[in-house]
Amino acid sequence: MAVSVDEAVSTGPARDRGRPARRRGGRGRSVLEVALLTVLAVVMLFPVLWMIETSIKENRDVYAVPAEFFGFTVTMEHFKDVFVGPDGGRSALSVAFLNSVLVAGASTVLATLLGVPAAWAYSRFAVKAKKDQLFFILSTRFMPPVVVVIPIFLMYRQVGLIDSKLGLILIYAAYNLPFTIWMMKGFVDEVPSEYEDAAMLDGYTRLQAFRRHTLPLLVPGIAATAVFALIFSWNEFVFAIFLTSSDSVRTAPPAIAGLIGGTTTDWGLVAAASVVFALPVLVFAYLVRKHLIAGVTLGAVRR
Amino acid sequence: MTDDAGQVAATPPPAPGRSRRLSDRGLAVAFISPALLLLLAMSVFPLLWALYLSFTDYSATRGGRAYFVGFGNYTAILTSAQVHQRALTTLIYVVGAVTLQTVLGFTIAYLISRRTRGRGLLTTLFLVPMMLSPVVVGLFWRFMLDAQFGVVNSMLGSIGLGQVEWLTRQRTALISLIVVDTWQWTPFIMLIALAGLTAVPKYLYEAASIDRASEWFRFRTITLPLVWPLLLIAVLFRAIEAFRLFDLVYILTNGGPGVSTETLSFHVYKVAFLGFNTGTASAYGILMVLVVIVLSQIYLRYLNRLKEG
Structure with a gap:
């Protein structure tokens, strides 16, 4: 109960600000939220994308410093190596x-x-x-x-x-x-x-x-x-x-x-x-x- | 209690005689006992064996007779400074990782719940890390965090920051472990928090907005209290999992450098499979099981209360 009283007091000024101002603030916040969500999604998905990218890179590109994000040669060699052994048989x-x-x-x-x-x-x-x-x-x-x-x-x-x-x-x-x-x-x-x-x-x-x-x-x-x-x-x-x-x-x-x-x-x-x-x-x-x-x-x- | 009452009520009122009820019991036994037998053979019996071994000086490689040593193994473990060190590492890791996951997971869930479009797609994308095997996650982060050709250092370099030896320095190695675990399990908290958030009835928010309650007020008095019970379930679940964690440590740092990322699970493994002190390792394991039992009892009790409430 005490909490809700505190809250009611603290929201006082916000109530005085009036509706239009809050609506504009809301749009700004929405943009900020989308931006934050996008950043988080990129961070979460980057390792997965990097894994896929590495799997189709040639070896010299895999170890390139600085890392190559685009413009590497695509190869399926690694996938072949997963299934086919060095002697041509099953790996x-x-x-x-x-x-x-x-x-x-x-x-x-x-x-x-x-x-x-x-x-x-x-x-x-x-x-x-x-x-x-x-x-x-x-x-x-x-x-x-x-x-x-x-x-x-x-x-x-x-x-x-x-x-x-x-x-x-x-x-x-x-x-x-x-x-x-x-x-x-x-x-x-x-x-x-x-x-x-x-x-x-x-x-x-x-x-x-x-x-x-x-x-x-x-x-x-x-x-x-x-x-x-x-x-x-x-x-x-x-x-x-x-x-x-x-x-x-x-x-x-x-x-x-x-x-x-x-x-x-x-x-x-x-x-x-x-x-x-x-x-x-x-x-x-x-x-x-x-x-x-x-x-x-x-x-x-x-x- | 309520379950049993439900069952009694569900059976047809005109009791069709003794034979039917007896056959029901027979059926229940026949259907349940194979499952219980497998669990007894593969979970309970091994633990009892470990309990027995924990009082002996048995070694899996030396073989031969096992001599009874009483509580010797237990006192040795509980007084060992090494074990205290590992317990501290585990505690830092569990608290650090679970806290980070909870904050991040809840934030993402909250942001997603406020979107009207693309929710399903966003959720699906965010969930990918959680479904990967710890082996894949560990290996891949090891590659990305490599000091020489890792992509993380490469990106840090391109924005003018120095190189970090993520996995080969004492302090950063534990941080890396926490970061990787957080990366993998934030989606778990997110998923459950999102379930809680979408279950909050809309009319509560509508009532609050009629009262012109501020966003923060709505969050504090409506969202958080309603989501909190479910969130706590997720946090407890993650804490148990983090306490048991072995595979990520094994792959990512192998306990190193030095012993800086050796958690209790990893130490048990070293004592058992590298030191071959099976007796000591069993006592160690039993102590860990006790911790897990306490944690899971809290979890299950809480879950039970939640279900009945």
Whole structure:
């Protein structure tokens, strides 16, 4: 209350200034706002543009000092190097990309298969200590990966899952499961349970009612959730670098990170590999832009 | 409570006998337990194992028997000056990065919410950094911040400013880390703040403008109080993520120069995978997990209250 009184007092002079003056000030402010927004947008987007630009520059232009923004020769060499190895065969990077597709895809399928039924059950049934269970599930996702990876590493070494795609698939599925359950529970909550009740009055069992009436309505939600799980697995780095080592198993993030660290770094190649790596993510993210808030908050915040 | 009550009400009133209800419970168990089993195997069991290891002197390379050392690892970590140093670095980094992101993210969201045209396009453009992998972000900034041929220094040079050794000087390296993290995660705060801003009912502003309330007054008494709860959720979420951060440090600075950008996560990695003191690293990790549990409990409690309110 005290605050509003202070405010009312402080706005006194502004009120006296009269309408036309304020309107002119408003236009000036609007121009200023647009200018500020433009500057911020340029700053935020410049690194992305620079990455794309670097990926199509010849090597001598990449290292040019001062940096060349325009008028460089365009080349597709770096993109060729991403996919074709020096000996003309498949490059190590392209193998890593294929591994990434396989690992991200399989872990997403697994997380979806386990997560969707669980989300439905949490939404529909009176489960004991439901809220605690759900919060527990989400909190597993907050564990620091560097910490979790220590016992996982020992565990995998024991059962022979070190440096295997299956090992990565399992850990990614577990990593995406809390998200899938939370996100899907939101979607299931939106489908009225009366549909199932009505179907059950018609003689269907609960399971049949779910399959015939609820599941078809959930398909868009499942697709959006799966896309996010796909993005998370695709981008994941910590587990990948500690649990895999050989070129035939490694996914793209550690493979791209492995391009630096020698005596010289081919930044053109790094840029091209990064562009190839990031492009599908941006396309997918654009497809699920309606669910972005729920997606990036792990299904915790919905609108 | 409210959820459960809703569920009870949703089941058809004429209870169709015991068998139906039993089969519902069976179905719930059958649908939930596979998911919980995977989480138990891949999240809970490893943490319990780490808890056990944290009381031993086990080393992953030496192998052999692990001897019980009680709370030795814990006291060693809590009294280590090295760890205190890393905790301070982490604190500076988390506070610095999250504060910057919040201020910038909210500013951008506010500016966008005041535009009538091009909102969708602007939002989409601003969101790009957030969707990139930390590997791509780290590598690319490393290239841009390079002291010799980096574009940032090149631009500074062209406006007559001196060259900065972004990643190779103690003080600037931590600042660079904060800047890069801010670049990547400002969109996150922006996205959530924007959701809050667009949800503020128009009639409140209309009522305020009838009263000829000033812009700042409207902002202070309408916009901020209504957006604040959602913004706090975003800030807490970012704080947890920033505390856990590992990959960006690993790629961008590798903890250097010296130990100036070694956060707690990165130090755990060094103790575990370069020092091979698995027991100590586990104790270290468990302590970090405790911090995360406290932070995430605050987050989840707050989220819960928000949902019920």
